[in-house]
Amino acid sequence: MSDTQTVTEQQAELQIGYAGTSIPRKEDKRLVQGEGVFADDAKAHGMGYVHFVRSPYAHARIVSVDVSQAEALEGVYGTLTPDEVAQLTDPFFELSTPPGNAIEDYCLAVGKVRHVGEPVVAVVARTRDLARDAADLVEVEYEPLPVVVDARKAQDEDAPVIHEAPGTNVVWSGTFDWGDIDGALSAADRVIRIKELHFDRFSSTPLECSASLVEYDRGTEQFTIRSNHQMPGVAAIWMGPALRVPLDRLRFISQDIGGGFGNKITTHTYLTCCCLLARKLRRPIQWTEWRTDQHSANAHGNERWFHDIEVAVQSDGTMLGFKVKALDDCGAFPRYEPLGCIIWAQVTPGLYRWRNIRVDFTQVCTNKSPVAPNRGYSRMQQLWLTERIVDIVAHELGLDPVEVRKKNYVRADEMPYTTPNGCVYDSGDYARCLDIALELVDYESRKSSRGRSDGKLVGIGIGSTLDSGTNNFGQSTLMNPELQFSGNNEVATIRLDIFGEIVVTLGTVPQGQGHETTASIVVADILGCSPDDVYVRAGHDSYWNSHAGFSGTYASQFAVTGLEAVKGATEKLALEIRRLAAAVLGATPDDIVLKDKMAALKANPEAALPFMACGAIVNANNAVLPPDARDITLNCRHVYVPPFELPDKEKKYGNLTLTYATQVHACVVEIDRDTGVVEIVDYAAVDDCGVRIHPQIVEGQVHGATAHGLGAALHETFAYDEDGNLLTANFYEYHVPHALDMPPLKTGYIESPSPFSSLGTKGMGEGGGAAIHAVCAAIQDALRSAGIPGVVSDSHNPAERVWRLITNPEESSALVEVVST
């Protein structure tokens, strides 16, 4: 076997080929012709359409539910009520520690409603419109209860308790203490205190709403769930116990998904309803969420407050660390939470060399929509904090924020760099990325236009972030030591078929990231063929595609987990082909080279076995093989498992992610002094995600992440009134960027290969919210350049808020205090 291993190693390097070239995407041909298959496209004979009756109250006791009139309407197939749900299902499991884990979360509101839009009753009818008519006939009597929408009031003694079982609105709280922040604060030349910062509530709002078609087979008791859930393995873990069925009875299928961004990770509540209905009503159940429902009752991003920040700073701008009280608002139900209470720790000090950090972290429920992981999940909020700290400190000390960043950035020669909490930044050159971003916006000449007096305030801001990819799920044990999660895994299979066709399946669940294309590049370069020769099955089917516990598409990891799985499987196949050809051609595997869909003798390329012959021999003519070649199947599977260890639960210390991509954005704004309207006049995004397998796809992800950040910074907010009504429940009020809102984007890149992935790749795509940070920084720079002492303390800055910063800067500047020690 030692020979075999040597052979494998020789093949481990990709041949020079398609990696790094932007070949046309395999997905495009069907998608530009409207021939993709999205969740709402699936139809089944006799299917019924679901419409949910939703709560008009943010918090109320359900007094009675009457579905009799609805069920009497012609064309109505049936209903599902809270009482049935309470009998037929168990609450979804909770991840938190006591008492937060006592929260009871069902697929319909049982006993109480806890946010506007919460589903209370499901109605199924012959058509979408009939289901909606019938829903109007359902009578639900409510007894309204006091409401808490502001997380800062959720822990007050007189605050209404949203979940009776835990008896508190606190989902989780804990302290993270690394280094010696008290010592650093005493030793520092200055201490900067910031009373309060607020990271606003928004979400990436994928254009395709959530949807499913669920069928139930009474004979096998199997549910077939065609949906756009982006992490079906996790959905199954929630749904199986709740439905009281084994996990393998839940078959998840998706082909094309119209964007996910994390917002399609927590639709298990709706899918559970559909499963119950399919079984009860003995017919396929079709559910498609309306946009208003998506906004009011599915998945918002985490809102977070930062209080009592103290930063230890030397007079030259060198920072020693900070402490902060973080308060996270997860809305009415935790669901994927409180994982967000730990995931930020992947990027604890941001890009900076700060060694002393203490974070007191608390998460509370409020009477608002539940949250879900949203592009940049939990790290974005932490990175925004670090970037705000840098800008505020620089301005308070009269220093240049660019220079302060460079002074505090982790340096390229320190890589791999271990953070105070044990995370390992694999590679990167942050200062170089910053220089490129500044060049792209012509920083030197732009600088002189600051402080203009023509009614426009000009500012230049930097947003520098890390996109941490490939989770070590062991991080969950820092939040709850009882959880049995750690490591990560992903699967791919590849086979050489009877006619020489190369067929690949992935465990992933793509939503536009081009997995079929990038996987085919990796395969082609190992097998010495063209990506056109590689058929990668579209989408995901849990009965069809081999998958593992953490399979899915989330958390910036495909370029590592997905492609490592593909590479591993393909290398196994390549070795089998070479062994087969060696057996047939009377040579050794080392004598064989793969090229042009042939396995040929290096010494005599004329002597070659075509892939088609290989496939035919093994699949249909294997009696011709010598005995020692009969273990060859040309049907290979690889499970990639990254080299993680368990973190130290006591010290909350350990490596939480494998790779760290860098983003440095530079933003130039002009603000109208009279109205507060912010215009972005120049913008550059520089990305470093290590080796780029398909540069065009990488750049597309950079564009998209930037657009999401700009939208969040200037336009998009989930705003609630004091009664808990969502004020931005559709695309009129919730303004996502249109083509005219987006500035032209300049992009740049460097490639710092990751030492921890064999392809040198790093996961990317989420992007760390760099655009939010850059816009906030630019607005504050514009104010300061004009002599206005305002402090940007909110991540969301519509014109009115900016106008207040200009006209009443004392309101925000009072949040900051500089103490000389």
Next chain:
Amino acid sequence: MPEPVTEQTISVEINGEAYEQEVEARKLLVHFIRDVVDLTGTHVGCDTGNCGACTVLMDGKTVKSCMLLAIQADGSKITTVEGLAGADGELTPLQRAFSASHALQCGYCTPGMLLSATYLLEQNPHPSEEEIRRGIQGNICRCTGYVNIVEAIRSAAEGNA
């Protein structure tokens, strides 16, 4: 008093094919196209007419098919994304440009975007960047930041696709 009419038979030509069908008076054109005719390339992304995923050409002009009732399309000729490529399957320059420029990621906005772009280039074969952005401002894309969509339309207009 006569009973209100709740159903009506309509005749519509979609992608060159004639359909005669009784439909509920309240049925949206987009649901007629997707659920009755089963042309699922036309998508729904909102319920307020903002997103443009449902854009089709009706008698040569772009309409948002969620903003019309099916009965309002009676007697009209409609082109959906499935009707763009030639009978021989040859993609249009815009379809080719969208792929070449990576103007689509998830592909959900793409059908509506392609129809708005098709209409734009018919009306204005050589649009400026500003005119391109104006031409697609009724179509939301959540993946691309519009960078490569604008580039694809420009490229198709210049005959590079």
